[in-house]
Amino acid sequence: MRVVMFGYQTWGHRTLQALLDSEHDVVMVVTHPRSEHAYEKIWSDSVADLAEQHGVPVLIRNRPDDEELFARLEEADPDIIVANNWRTWIPPRIYGLPRHGTLNVHDSLLPKYAGFSPLIWALINGEQEVGVTAHMMDEELDAGDIVLQRAVPVGPKDTATDLFHKTVDLIAPVTTGALDLIASGQTAFTPQDRSRASFFHKRAEEDIRIDWNWPAEDLERLVRAQSAPYPSAFTYHRGRRLEVLAAVVSEGRYGGTPGRVFYREGDGVVIVAGADARAGRNHGLAVTRIRTENGEEMPATDYFTSMGGYLTGRP
Known part of the structure; x- marks a missing residue:
């Protein structure tokens, strides 16, 4: 499939690498500019640098809401958009543009821990497992039907850094596995149980x-x-x-x-x-x-x- 990737930091970098290693054709990448925010300077592998190393066109945006971006996406003619760690709202005319819609990859076991810093919040709250979910994007953040999900246990001495390394290794198999299901023609996926959903804000000093x-x-x-x-x-x-x-x-x-x-x-x-x-x-x-x-x-x-x-x- 022809893929456009929206992503940022190491999560986006791992997603892009998985796509580049797959049989799919990455035709464009959209990523955020570098940030000085304390949490965004951590795990900050550059999506833009990786794309440029492989000759993939890159657009830098804070928000994907301008006409030039939309025109470039139309020209790219993607079968699917894959997003991971995109930090702002993607409007319906963007996520609905590809033939197969947009697949979002999120580092929690949705429907719990939608939003930001899910691993840190999950560890603080004493969750027994964490993981990665690939789901179809819709109008509500991190709420679309689940295509594929994988979990790993939380050990009694695990830190957030330990959980990052456990879950970041799930990105490639979850992303490519979900794309394989979509490419095979599957369209019926698992709706999220919204009664179990939780949504968390960005972490700050407080x-x-x-x-x-x-x-x-x-x-x-x-x-x-x-x-x-x-x-x-x-x-x-x-x-x-x-x-x-x-x-x-x-x-x-x-x-x-x-x-x-x-x-x-x-x-x-x-x-x-x-x-x-x-x-x-x-x-x-x-x-x-x-x-x-x-x-x-x-x-x-x-x-x-x-x-x-x-x-x-x-x-």
Whole structure:
């Protein structure tokens, strides 16, 4: 089939590479300009560079809503558009233009975790598996019929970076497998159960600020979700920003006020956690490694030389 690819960052790069390695003919690529947004500088393999290396025409757009782009698409005469990590709305006259419509590849197990940063949100929420879904695009974001879906388990110590590497390897087989089904003439795919759908926004600094009212289990997953190269989860100690690089749920249960620097346990320092911590039924978060405001990394036991005081969400 003649394919136009819309994509960005490493997800788009892997999709384009899969298409170039397939029997299909990539006739044009549309991608976004480079961005300085913190999350868009991560996993930033260039779709444009890969296309140009293979002699594929490239258009750079923030939004696919101009007449020149539409005319170029008509000239390209695609059988299908394949999109992965396209960051803005694609209008119906674009996604409906190819003979077989538009196939979107999304890094979640739709209908859950539509939208942005699905792996990070899924890890924070304690999901047992994550994956990649190829679905037909319609007027609602990430809501079209599912063509093909593959899942991988979330391990008890997995970080968001681990999950990225697990799922990015699914892009090629899911993309080419879905295209094979479409090329074979199949048109009836699996409608999404919209009663199970969830939609998540882009992550920003407010989303990595530690709230000590959260249960320790949730905070431990937040720390893993914000593993390098993502921005680290942070809190404040004595008015200075403190990044939490590694932590575990405490073995003991600790009562008191959320955020209290309380007790040394093993290799960590336990911080009281949970909105109902006063009842003494909660585990705490045993912080094991931190980064100070000046960029120095160290074991938490070296930083907290005495117990007492509080970690807070604001200076």
